[in-house]
Amino acid sequence: MTEEPDAAPRQRVVRVPGSRRARLTPVPGSDPEPETAVPAADTGPRRPQGAKGPNDDRLVQDVPPHY
Numbered sequence: 337m338t339e340e341p342d343a344a345p346r347q348r349v350v351r352v353p354g355s356r357r358a359r360l361t362p363v364p365g366s367d368p369e370p371e372t373a374v375p376a377a378d379t380g381p382r383r384p385q386g387a388k389g390p391n392d393d394r395l396v397q398d399v400p401p402h403y
Contacts, residue, residue, distance in 0.1 A: 347362070348360070
């Protein structure tokens with residue numbers, strides 16, 4: 337595999353002292369700042385709108401086992 341002399345600059349792997357993980361340098365021409373999420377007005381559990389079934393309350397309260 338040959339590299340072209342006019343190839344675009346690539347990301348580099350940078351070691352972070354005191355960390356087990358390395359990080360990549362930002363891609364040239366990109367914005368390295370993360371996007372901020374818009375806070376949701378309702379952060380509670382979402383329940384379906386409509387008629388309520390006989391076991392809906394139990395299904396909402398049940399927590400699946402952690403595997």
